[in-house]
Amino acid sequence: MGAITVITSGKGGVGKSTTSVGLACALAQRGRRVLLIDGDAGLRSLDRMLGVEAELVYDISDVTAGRCEPVRAIYPCPGFPGLFLMPAPGRDEDTIPPDVMRRLVPLLAPYYDHVLIDSPAGVGMGFLSAAAAAQRALVVSNPDPVCVRDSSTVRRLLEEQGIREQRLVINRFQYSRFKKLGCFEDLDAMIDESGIRLIAVIPEDVQLAAAFAKAHPAPGRSSGAMAYARLAARLEGERVPLAPLRRL
Numbered sequence: 001m002g003a004i005t006v007i008t009s010g011k012g013g014v015g016k017s018t019t020s021v022g023l024a025c026a027l028a029q030r031g032r033r034v035l036l037i038d039g040d041a042g043l044r045s046l047d048r049m050l051g052v053e054a055e056l057v058y059d060i061s062d063v064t065a066g067r068c069e070p071v072r073a074i075y076p077c078p079g080f081p082g083l084f085l086m087p088a089p090g091r092d093e094d095t096i097p098p099d100v101m102r103r104l105v106p107l108l109a110p111y112y113d114h115v116l117i118d119s120p121a122g123v124g125m126g127f128l129s130a131a132a133a134a135q136r137a138l139v140v141s142n143p144d145p146v147c148v149r150d151s152s153t154v155r156r157l158l159e160e161q162g163i164r165e166q167r168l169v170i171n172r173f174q175y176s177r178f179k180k181l182g183c184f185e186d187l188d189a190m191i192d193e194s195g196i197r198l199i200a201v202i203p204e205d206v207q208l209a210a211a212f213a214k215a216h217p218a219p220g221r222s223s224g225a226m227a228y229a230r231l232a233a234r235l236e237g238e239r240v241p242l243a244p245l246r247r248l
């Protein structure tokens, strides 16, 4: 059965969806079958980032309401072999209740190597729904103090949900900016404040953001794509070092 991972954070706009797509593509490039579930009801974005927007008919709420079989709401992503998307409902009111997620996702997981669930912003119903079926969490944070404090709050909430296996993904990292801001003495100080073990540092990478905005695969040699490839390997237990921070 595929590992079920929620990608979450307290704040919006820190890069949960970018990380979900970047990681999903990197895992698919490693030859894995990956199901990405968009948990952001009302503000869904993954269908657009993965180029299935035009053919979208059914979404996860049609499955849970019994209007279609799960397979009808799972779309292969063109240009991303091995990657499949289950889109979020178009309306916030159709957020899937946590207990329904807890029943549905384990039924899908045996058909994939990985199930990734992209969480919405905030710590309300959408967050609880996205986390409900997960065995582990990636908490995405930017290297600024408010965001790091939110990560610590999210860590506690995930623990309350029984998710002990958590890893921190620092996104949009730029060494020179981090030093100039001077809010943390070093990366270790930031990691300590979040209370979550680090798994990846993803650099600020406009090439990657531009590619996803146009539903293109990330340029393979871009710093962001390479960082997601490292994250994918580390998530699968390989001993791969982080990128040298001073070069980010």
Ligand SMILES: Nc1ncnc2c1ncn2[C@@H]1O[C@H](COP(=O)(O)OP(=O)(O)O)[C@@H](O)[C@H]1O
Binding pocket: 009, 011, 012, 013, 014, 015, 016, 017, 018, 019, 121, 171, 172, 173, 202, 203, 204, 205, 206, 208, 209, 210, 224
């Ligand atoms: N590593 C990155 N480098 C450059 N831009 C990024 C990076 N991560 C995210 N972004 C940009 O930040 C914005 C918010 O990212 P998104 O993934 O939608 O955040 P969230 O899902 O947490 O709300 C988007 O415009 C995205 O392109």
Ligand SMILES: [Mg+2]
Binding pocket: 016, 017, 018, 040, 045, 119, 120
């Ligand atoms: Mg998002």
